[in-house]
Amino acid sequence: MTKIAFPYIGDYHVPAKFFIEKALGKEVIMPPKITKKTVEIGNKNSPEFVCSPFKYTLGTLIEALEMGADTLIQLGGGCRYGYYAEVQEKILKDLGYNFEMVNLINNGKPNFLGIYRKLKKISPKISIFKFIYYGFLTSKMVIYMDIIDSYIRENIAFELEEGSFESLKKLMLLDFSKINNFKELKNKFNYYKEEFRKLKVRKPNDFYKVGIIGELYTIMEPASNYYLEKELAKHKIEIKRFTNATYLLFEKKRFVKKNIKHVNIKYKMGADATDNIIRTQYLCDEKYDGIIHIKSSFCTPEIAAMPIISKVASDNNVPVLFFSFDTNTIETGVHTRLEAFYDMLEMRKRK
Amino acid sequence: MDKVGIPRNIFYYYDKDIVETFLSELKIPYIVSPHTNKKILEDGLKLASDEMCLSFKIYLGHINYLKDKCDYVFVPRMCNLGSDNQMCTNFMSAYDIVNNLFDIKILNYDIDYDSKHFLKKGLFKIANELKCPSGKIRKAYKVALKTYKDKKKREISINEGNLKNNKIKILIVGHPYNVYDDFIGSSIIKYLKQNDVEVIFSDRFDSEITNKLSKKISKELYFKFSKENIGSIIYAKDKIDGVIFLSTFPCAPDSLVTEITERSIDIPNINLIIDDNASFAGLETRLESFLDVLKERKND
Structure with a gap:
């Protein structure tokens, strides 16, 4: 009996689990969400100066193997992320685990047929029809989730009843995982869109708007950025975030091609580096109060982008706060720096 | 005639024979930055972000050395030599970093086999930018390629010999x-x-x-x-x-x-x-x- 597991990234385990259960008809093992223990195990077994998503995902995979998973799925990005899978497989096999590793996207280039062939190996019975149907249905679910998420990001800071957005979102994800077809999905989406609009918020006339940019894993997995968005919401800050699965899967290519002319950049600098420079310019043009750039330590493409982001922002007189998160980052340190950033925003406004 | 500066780091050790021969065949004056010394290292450390790799920090030091000693600094971009042969992302971003951090004129070409940007095209591009007579470019490229291949062959045979x-x-x-x-x-x-x-x-x-x-x-x-x-x-x-x-x-x-x-x-x-x-x-x-x-x- 195949038991499949995969690393966490944000809430996308919901559509991923949905797809595997429906399209492949396989059981999914859900390890506990990322905790201190996950990080510890991951850290202990990882190379010394690899970027932290490697450590987080390795930790989760070990926890999943301990729970009986025998097939692991890993994805890849346009940097060394695409090479994670093979190195993690080697490390885990050396630890004595017996399992199958499937790297859905190697070297950062998603390939429809390639993914189908790899999934066919896990589940030989999968038909191309099922694969395409549930592929599209799951994509639609991801898109809906992202739409709701950006609404939440704009409003959660101003909710009247604490926790109202979060608990409604939990219900939504639960309902999404139970749908069977496009019609049901659409109905659920419309229902929850309304429900979210009904939640009471009080937006003051004057509030801060901050854009979050940076490396994709750290942005999308709250455990790896020490729940930065929640922290900002506590300070009554509206958040604009660009990176989500919809962007990465469907919009990235067009976005870069269309907007690269607005910045002094000639080439794609790898992963999301060019995207983030373009976004910096956008946030400056749209008169955002500040920019927060987050990444995991040693993320090479973002390190390359940082001096240029600094330059663009300072040319436009917009403050940027850089965070480089590692598995041993101290949470209090993060809060102190956010506090200072917030104070600075206030001082600038008063001037 | 315009003088070209070649930083002795990152790309240099891959393409020096081809680029240097190409330039000298076309009678374009060029200088190569010296071997990394303390000053170059320290300048690089100052210019670079903390987290950049040491090699790239040194590279920026070399650019800094060249910036007022020539008309153009040569900074190529290398993305891939086919889809299974990618470069580190620093090779992809070097041009844009240098272009944003320094106020210099850059001689640049892009090597990206996936998009059909090959070395030959790149060298022809920079020769045109330096206004070389087009008749000579083809010959210069041929000589450069041959020099590169011969040198590589010699290096390999010495290395193989040492194995014995x-x-x-x-x-x-x-x-x-x-x-x-x-x-x-x-x-x-x-x-x-x-x-x-x-x-x-x-x-x-x-x-x-x-x-x-x-x-x-x-x-x-x-x-x-x-x-x-x-x-x-x-x-x-x-x-x-x-x-x-x-x-x-x-x-x-x-x-x-x-x-x-x-x-x-x-x-x-x-x-x-x-x-x-x-x-x-x-x-x-x-x-x-x-x-x-x-x-x-x-x-x-």
Whole structure:
């Protein structure tokens, strides 16, 4: 009996689990969400100066193997992320685990047929029809989730009843995982869109708007950025975030091609580096109060982008706060720096 | 005529023979920055972001050295040599970083086989930018390519010849811009040679062979230069006594590639990671004990 597991990234385990259960008809093992223990195990077994998503995902995979998973799925990005899978497989096999590793996207280039062939190996019975149907249905679910998420990001800071957005979102994800077809999905989406609009918020006339940019894993997995968005919401800050699965899967290519002319950049600098420079310019043009750039330590493409982001922002007189998160980052340190950033925003406004 | 400056780092060790011959065939004056010295290193450290890899920091130091000594600084971009042969992202972003950090004129071309941007096209582009008579460009390219191939052949045959030596043989596995750099690799190589070790270089083999051989260690690896580095270990494994992995902190591809390679080979090896404030004294102790191990194994 195949038991499949995969690393966490944000809430996308919901559509991923949905797809595997429906399209492949396989059981999914859900390890506990990322905790201190996950990080510890991951850290202990990882190379010394690899970027932290490697450590987080390795930790989760070990926890999943301990729970009986025998097939692991890993994805890849346009940097060394695409090479994670093979190195993690080697490390885990050396630890004595017996399992199958499937790297859905190697070297950062998603390939429809390639993914189908790899999934066919896990589940030989999968038909191309099922694969395409549930592929599209799951994509639609991801898109809906992202739409709701950006609404939440704009409003959660101003909710009247604490926790109202979060608990409604939990219900939504639960309902999404139970749908069977496009019609049901659409109905659920419309229902929850309304429900979210009904939640009471009080937006003051004057509030801060901050854009979050940076490396994709750290942005999308709250455990790896020490729940930065929640922290900002506590300070009554509206958040604009660009990176989500919809962007990465469907919009990235067009976005870069269309907007690269607005910045002094000639080439794609790898992963999301060019995207983030373009976004910096956008946030400056749209008169955002500040920019927060987050990444995991040693993320090479973002390190390359940082001096240029600094330059663009300072040319436009917009403050940027850089965070480089590692598995041993101290949470209090993060809060102190956010506090200072917030104070600075206030001082600038008063001037 | 306009003078071109070539930074002696990163791209230099891959394309120097071709670019230098090409320029001199076209009678374009050029200078190459000197070997990395203290001033270049310190300037690089100041200009770069903290977290950049040491090699790239040094590269920025070289650009800084050249910035007021020539009309153009040569900064290519390399993205891939085919989809399974990618470059580290610093090779992809070098041009844009330099262009944003310095106020200089840049001579640039893009190597991206996936988008059909080949070296030939790139060299023709820069020759046109420097207003060379178009009749001469084709010939200059031919001469440059031949010089490059001949030189490469010579290097490979010397390296192969050294493999037959009876001395203790150590394969240095690293990127040429680290291995041959004065601040990073030179002192290590000098030390090994003084101690009667034959040094074999991972980049001086037929890259087509080593590229394929890398599959024996890693099937999915897509970084071209890393592939050739580890392929050389497989190629030479029966003839060498030990391997030294040499990289700079925090090299992205090496962080994973060295890990998987160390777990896959059974040749004695050490992993030297050089950072901003590395001192040779510390390295020397490690090298010394490594040599002791190799000598003992050889005597057994």
